Amino acid sequence: MTDVTRAEYCAVAIADCFADDGEIMGSPMGLLPTLGARLAKNTTNPLLMLTDGEARILRGTPPLGQTADVTEGWMPFRLVLESVVSFGKRHVMMGATQVDRHGNQNISAIGSWDKPTRQLLGVRGAPGNTVNNKTSYWVPKHSTRVVVEQVDIVSGVGRARAEAAGPAAAKFHDVHRLVTDLGVFDFGGPGHTLRFVSVHPGSSVEEVRAASGCEIHTDGDVPATREPTSEELVLMRELLDPRSLRDREVAPR
Amino acid sequence: MKAPSKELTIDQIIGRINSGMTVGIGGWGSRRKPMALVRAILRSDLTDLHIVSYAGPDVGLLLAAGKASKVTYAFATLDSIPLEPWFGRARQEGTAQFREWDEGMFQNGLRAAAQRVSFLPMRAGLGSAVLENDTDLRTVVSPYDQDEELVAVPALNLDVALVHMNRADAMGNGQYLGPDPYFDDLFCMAAREAYVSTEQIIDTAGLTVDAPLQSLLLNRTMVTGVVETPNGAHFTDCTPTYGRDEKFQKAYATAAKTPEDWAVFNQRFLSGDEAAYQAAVTAFTEEATP
Numbered sequence: 001m002t003d004v005t006r007a008e009y010c011a012v013a014i015a016d017c018f019a020d021d022g023e024i025m026g027s028p029m030g031l032l033p034t035l036g037a038r039l040a041k042n043t044t045n046p047l048l049m050l051t052d053g054e055a056r057i058l059r060g061t062p063p064l065g066q067t068a069d070v071t072e073g074w075m076p077f078r079l080v081l082e083s084v085v086s087f088g089k090r091h092v093m094m095g096a097t098q099v100d101r102h103g104n105q106n107i108s109a110i111g112s113w114d115k116p117t118r119q120l121l122g123v124r125g126a127p128g129n130t131v132n133n134k135t136s137y138w139v140p141k142h143s144t145r146v147v148v149e150q151v152d153i154v155s156g157v158g159r160a161r162a163e164a165a166g167p168a169a170a171k172f173h174d175v176h177r178l179v180t181d182l183g184v185f186d187f188g189g190p191g192h193t194l195r196f197v198s199v200h201p202g203s204s205v206e207e208v209r210a211a212s213g214c215e216i217h218t219d220g221d222v223p224a225t226r227e228p229t230s231e232e233l234v235l236m237r238e239l240l241d242p243r244s245l246r247d248r249e250v251a252p253r
Numbered sequence: 254m255k256a257p258s259k260e261l262t263i264d265q266i267i268g269r270i271n272s273g274m275t276v277g278i279g280g281w282g283s284r285r286k287p288m289a290l291v292r293a294i295l296r297s298d299l300t301d302l303h304i305v306s307y308a309g310p311d312v313g314l315l316l317a318a319g320k321a322s323k324v325t326y327a328f329a330t331l332d333s334i335p336l337e338p339w340f341g342r343a344r345q346e347g348t349a350q351f352r353e354w355d356e357g358m359f360q361n362g363l364r365a366a367a368q369r370v371s372f373l374p375m376r377a378g379l380g381s382a383v384l385e386n387d388t389d390l391r392t393v394v395s396p397y398d399q400d401e402e403l404v405a406v407p408a409l410n411l412d413v414a415l416v417h418m419n420r421a422d423a424m425g426n427g428q429y430l431g432p433d434p435y436f437d438d439l440f441c442m443a444a445r446e447a448y449v450s451t452e453q454i455i456d457t458a459g460l461t462v463d464a465p466l467q468s469l470l471l472n473r474t475m476v477t478g479v480v481e482t483p484n485g486a487h488f489t490d491c492t493p494t495y496g497r498d499e500k501f502q503k504a505y506a507t508a509a510k511t512p513e514d515w516a517v518f519n520q521r522f523l524s525g526d527e528a529a530y531q532a533a534v535t536a537f538t539e540e541a542t543p
Contacts (some may be wrong), residue, residue, distance in 0.1 A: 055433040077281060081357040108382065109344065113382070113386045119344035121328045122328035122329060123328075123353055123383060124355075125357060125377075128376070130381075165402075166402045167401065168379060169376065172376075
């Protein structure tokens with residue numbers, strides 16, 4: 001199949017984040033993470049457990065925007081907070097208004113704590129997620145304002161801060177990937193800093209660098225994000241997202 | 254002998270709250286909020302309240318009306334509209350004091366209060382800005398493992414809890430019929446007095462006729478008083494009785510953008526009592542549905 005869109009590269013890159021997780025709960029926040037997690041469940045990781053975003057654990061993977069499916073379990077917010085997060089059998093992919101070179105994330109506010117220039121959601125569950133279970137981030141529009149040297153208010157905790165906070169904070173800390181509309185990154189650079197994993201076809205290391213507010217480490221040549229398989233394209237286009245909602249979040253180039 | 258009725262009026266409940274109190278509000282975001290009681294606080298002369306909430310329009314409205322001088326929260330959202338407009342403005346203009354915790358810390362704070370201990374330890378918060386911005390927070394070293402230093406989440410002791418249930422009986426047994434209990438039982442147990450607004454007060458025997466035993470979230474030992482407020486969670490979600498009123502919520506969020514529009518909204522919907530509010534909502538719905 002030809003004409004793979006930018007959003008489809010993002011979706012398979014997100015799906016790959018969940019590929020090796022086995023039987024855990026995936027908590028994708030937002031549209032592309034939901035598509036990617038549902039794709040992983042249909043391909044590399046059928047054991048992945050996913051909810052309708054509310055209290056129902058779904059057996060299957062309905063199309064984006066729909067939640068009707070066989071219910072296989074109950075997952076109210078209280079169980080997420082008291083059991084799943086601290087139990088650790090979870091991989092959350094959160095958004096990030098800012099994410100920095102050291103893997104800290106901010107969804108709380110922009111500016112100073114006392115008088116922010118722009119109040120956002122609040123830290124939500126990010127502090128608990130990042131010291132308890134595997135965490136990845138999704139950024140639909142990679143820019144110098146989002147990928148920064150240092151976030152304003154540390155909501156999700158990066159590796160250096162977790163280690164500084166002591167063994168209890170670092171013990172289960174596992175910030176896995178940052179996926180953006182331009183590429184895939186991890187925190188395997190010097191001192192657990194941002195590092196290229198791949199760039200999406202159509203983008204380049206130079207473009208990513210120009211769109212970033214901090215240095216991103218490379219280990220030699222940066223590969224291209226892999227092509228979706230024909231099975232993945234059929235799944236996305238015909239089953240999981242027939243209305244192409246993915247193209248609204250990440251526009252085709 | 255029958256247990257006495259705990260049925261009260263909205264005004265009787267509000268009359269038991271004093272200025273300066275810490276008030277916990279149940280629900281989550283824009284879901285199953287005791288909005289009829291919140292609206293009654295807006296109309297009252299209460300002031301200087303410390304609101305503890307998984308915040309939605311409850312907190313937004315109380316900030317807009319100058320009723321809340323302090324808010325403890327983990328987020329503020331209208332769910333289908335990501336950001337709570339009045340909350341955002343209050344934060345940006347610094348018009349109240351704010352304490353922002355992780356969602357799990359918040360739950361543990363309620364649980365500590367419910368268990369009558371002064372704190373509970375947990376991992377959440379370590380390394381994050383939460384511990385920097387709330388300078389009252391402390392950590393605790395495990396007496397069993399010197400390497401394990403955890404956050405000592407202080408009890409969120411409440412003077413009053415306000416929650417909304419789909420159904421209740423007059424003795425204060427409360428029932429939710431939606432998919433998620435949120436944290437309403439913890440709010441009630443964390444409080445000295447807990448007040449339940451409900452869509453419907455029914456005979457006790459009716460509670461389990463058509464709903465499972467597990468839907469009885471609140472037992473009467475947790476509850477001080479109960480009031481029937483049909484459509485009382487409006488405009489937040491109260492599934493399966495009704496969903497969120499998205500058109501109304503959008504009108505709320507739009508009106509919050511300018512003082513002029515807010516004055517009109519306030520006059521139309523919030524200047525009278527609960528019956529006047531519900532009548533204005535009915536008129537709004539009829540206008541919106543040609």
